[in-house]
Amino acid sequence: MPRPDASQKLAASKPKDGPSKGLIGGIIAAVIVVVVIVAVFVTQANKSSSFAGSVPKGGTDNADGLRAYPDVKLKSGAPTVDLYEDFQCPICNDLEKSNGEQILKMAKDGQVKVVWHLMTFLEDNFRNQPASTIAANGLYCAADAGKAAEYHTKAFAGQRPEQQEAQGDSFTKADIKKYGKQAGIAGAKLTKFNSCVDKGSYNKYVKSTMDKAGKNGVTGTPTLFINGDEYSSSKHKAEYSQLLGTKDSFKKILEKATK
Amino acid sequence: MSLSTGPSISLSRVAEQTESVSSSVNTRAKWHQHPAMEWVGVAARLILGLTYLVAGVLKARDLESTKLDTRAFRILPYDLANIWGTFMPFLEIILGLLLIAGLMTRMTAVLGGLLMIAFIIGISSVWARGIVIQCGCFGSNGKLPTTAAYKWDILRDVGLLLCAAWLVIWPRTKLSVDRALWG
Numbered sequence: 001m002p003r004p005d006a007s008q009k010l011a012a013s014k015p016k017d018g019p020s021k022g023l024i025g026g027i028i029a030a031v032i033v034v035v036v037i038v039a040v041f042v043t044q045a046n047k048s049s050s051f052a053g054s055v056p057k058g059g060t061d062n063a064d065g066l067r068a069y070p071d072v073k074l075k076s077g078a079p080t081v082d083l084y085e086d087f088q089c090p091i092c093n094d095l096e097k098s099n100g101e102q103i104l105k106m107a108k109d110g111q112v113k114v115v116w117h118l119m120t121f122l123e124d125n126f127r128n129q130p131a132s133t134i135a136a137n138g139l140y141c142a143a144d145a146g147k148a149a150e151y152h153t154k155a156f157a158g159q160r161p162e163q164q165e166a167q168g169d170s171f172t173k174a175d176i177k178k179y180g181k182q183a184g185i186a187g188a189k190l191t192k193f194n195s196c197v198d199k200g201s202y203n204k205y206v207k208s209t210m211d212k213a214g215k216n217g218v219t220g221t222p223t224l225f226i227n228g229d230e231y232s233s234s235k236h237k238a239e240y241s242q243l244l245g246t247k248d249s250f251k252k253i254l255e256k257a258t259k
Numbered sequence: 260m261s262l263s264t265g266p267s268i269s270l271s272r273v274a275e276q277t278e279s280v281s282s283s284v285n286t287r288a289k290w291h292q293h294p295a296m297e298w299v300g301v302a303a304r305l306i307l308g309l310t311y312l313v314a315g316v317l318k319a320r321d322l323e324s325t326k327l328d329t330r331a332f333r334i335l336p337y338d339l340a341n342i343w344g345t346f347m348p349f350l351e352i353i354l355g356l357l358l359i360a361g362l363m364t365r366m367t368a369v370l371g372g373l374l375m376i377a378f379i380i381g382i383s384s385v386w387a388r389g390i391v392i393q394c395g396c397f398g399s400n401g402k403l404p405t406t407a408a409y410k411w412d413i414l415r416d417v418g419l420l421l422c423a424a425w426l427v428i429w430p431r432t433k434l435s436v437d438r439a440l441w442g
Binding site for chain 1: 321323324326327328330331333337342345346349350353357362363366388389390391439440441442
């Protein structure tokens, strides 16, 4: 039996000659390469190697936080507690309500060196820029007036509920000025404080502190380091939970950590 | 089979051969060659493609947070995590668009599948180390976010990986640019 002629069938099932896959692949690869290069440049441009802006009283030359009560003489062997927080962070406010008072009292007595590292990523999360930045800048302005600790308390007391923050209702410059006044800044110092708030005099310091916090490995707030040992939602979870929820638990946890 | 049934054996062999020839031509096609299966491929393309597109757009809208989240995995060093966090959203958008269009489906599905494997490894790694990926701000009613959600994340990503695998094996689907260009 002769084979039937299949040439028509074969022609019908033969793949069509479209544009070459190499060309289309090449175009896509080129687009990806351009995106990578732009991404790398943007990342590099955002990165400043050393800090070259004004430093508030109690701050450091490399913009790595601000010491609470910088004039207080530390008792010998006093541990260092680095505290990473964002004034818009509700859990930071839990920590503040539970232990803020005790932490400040111990810092004032020289029993512990407290260093605040103000972060600002929540204004990105909430999309309410620059609410975190102006609150952090306010702390540095208040530090120059010698009222950082008082301002810190007042600013947390003024924090809005999370829902409001997420809808864009958060710290304004008028709020920050109010907290400065409530913190006890008065007279010529208040005038200077207000102008510092208006001008955002320490915005560079705020930005550098945020970058520095990232480099220090902090990715959430609040995060504490007791003599360099991390307390967060990922490390020392039990103690961390107590710090957030148990009134005046800080002292005991600190003693246990530094024994 | 005994020798006495010789002729019948040869007969049945002939029948067998005829049948196998005809089935390989078209009468009894394999299940994955059924035309309806190309629609499964369309579904796989759209599920994976839309997921990548939406995830990519959400991440690209807020690169600072994406970089922070990438660092929170504590796998890549600081600078590399930032570069990856900046680049990855756009890669996801490109993969998503190509999958939805059905252009270079097999290659895109390979890349999309590899990326999904990377995500599964990343989530497993933070889960194993007890790290909680969150900004420490949401759900602040005295309850901290935990690692409990990771198993669902991994389950979701495995499902998406299966979509990618389907497309790597059977990349030809209905309603695709591939089909329009190359048949």
